[in-house]
Amino acid sequence: MNAGNFPPVLNQIAEDFGIQLKDISALTGGDINEVFLLESRNDKFVVKLNDSARFPGMFEAEKSGLEELLASSVIDVPKPLKTGQATSQSYLILEYKSSAPKASDFWEKFGEQLAQLHQETSEKFGFKEDNYIGSLPQYNSQKKSTAEFFIEMRLKPQIEMAEENGFNLNVKTSFYRNCHDIIPSEPPSLIHGDLWNGNYLVNAQGNACLIDPAVSYAPREMDLGMMKLFGGFNETLFHTYNEIYPLQKDWEERIPLWQLYYLLVHLNIFGAGYRSQVTSILQKFS
Numbered sequence: 001m002n003a004g005n006f007p008p009v010l011n012q013i014a015e016d017f018g019i020q021l022k023d024i025s026a027l028t029g030g031d032i033n034e035v036f037l038l039e040s041r042n043d044k045f046v047v048k049l050n051d052s053a054r055f056p057g058m059f060e061a062e063k064s065g066l067e068e069l070l071a072s073s074v075i076d077v078p079k080p081l082k083t084g085q086a087t088s089q090s091y092l093i094l095e096y097k098s099s100a101p102k103a104s105d106f107w108e109k110f111g112e113q114l115a116q117l118h119q120e121t122s123e124k125f126g127f128k129e130d131n132y133i134g135s136l137p138q139y140n141s142q143k144k145s146t147a148e149f150f151i152e153m154r155l156k157p158q159i160e161m162a163e164e165n166g167f168n169l170n171v172k173t174s175f176y177r178n179c180h181d182i183i184p185s186e187p188p189s190l191i192h193g194d195l196w197n198g199n200y201l202v203n204a205q206g207n208a209c210l211i212d213p214a215v216s217y218a219p220r221e222m223d224l225g226m227m228k229l230f231g232g233f234n235e236t237l238f239h240t241y242n243e244i245y246p247l248q249k250d251w252e253e254r255i256p257l258w259q260l261y262y263l264l265v266h267l268n269i270f271g272a273g274y275r276s277q278v279t280s281i282l283q284k285f286s
Contacts, residue, residue: 044096059092061131065215074116103206111240120190122217125149158264189220197232225258
């Protein structure tokens with residue numbers, strides 16, 4: 001077996017899960033987690049590791065979100081198999097997804113599946129538990145209205161954190177008032193919650209497979225806002241989505257408002273480089 005310089009804890013995790021290790025290799029993991037591929041004679045598994053003291057409950061929350069997406073049966077996600085702790089590391093074991101080139105109708109199918117996902121609903125906005133957005137806490141206390149949820153559970157915690165981090169954003173009361181006027185009243189949608197172009201794979205069938213969710217029942221336009229923030233999604237997806245589950249009037253004008261949440265998250269994680277975008281959107285909607 002090629003164990004290389006990989007964390008010894010992987011051997012313990014494999015043993016606890018009943019994997020007879022044949023090989024270990026590193027996968028791309030982002031800023032928070034280390035990610036590894038564990039191979040046995042007959043199967044492959046993905047293992048994510050992080051510091052259990054820094055990110056308590058992160059993998060349990062991710063497992064819960066993946067299970068919620070799986071229960072919808074409308075789009076592919078890797079099955080979460082086990083969470084646990086070994087030494088100072090938390091871990092999540094996931095089903096391994098093999099890959100193939102994009103199918104010829106990849107973007108149409110992705111748009112159709114996302115529209116179907118967003119039609120999964122709940123009585124209230126929120127989720128059964130809090131989770132994470134990147135490395136930051138994401139709060140999911142239940143709220144009755146679209147605007148109330150977005151303001152109280154998404155914007156205000158990040159704005160307060162930004163103020164604590166020394167960014168004086170000078171948010172006007174008119175901004176929150178305008179949010180209530182601008183945001184359409186819609187049923188809660190099951191959303192991925194962090195849908196940038198690094199959070200989907202192409203599976204063995206050539207279709208989209210969602211990873212690393214920040215799940216909640218939330219305004220569906222939030223997913224579209226994140227998708228348009230950093231690009232990487234073909235316009236065919238949005239066109240197909242809108243045909244299947246038509247968006248409310250002026251949805252494109254609201255995109256920067258939804259993006260404000262994700263830009264605040266980036267401001268609080270990565271610093272002042274995102275401040276000008278944040279203040280520009282605050283001014284636009286104040």
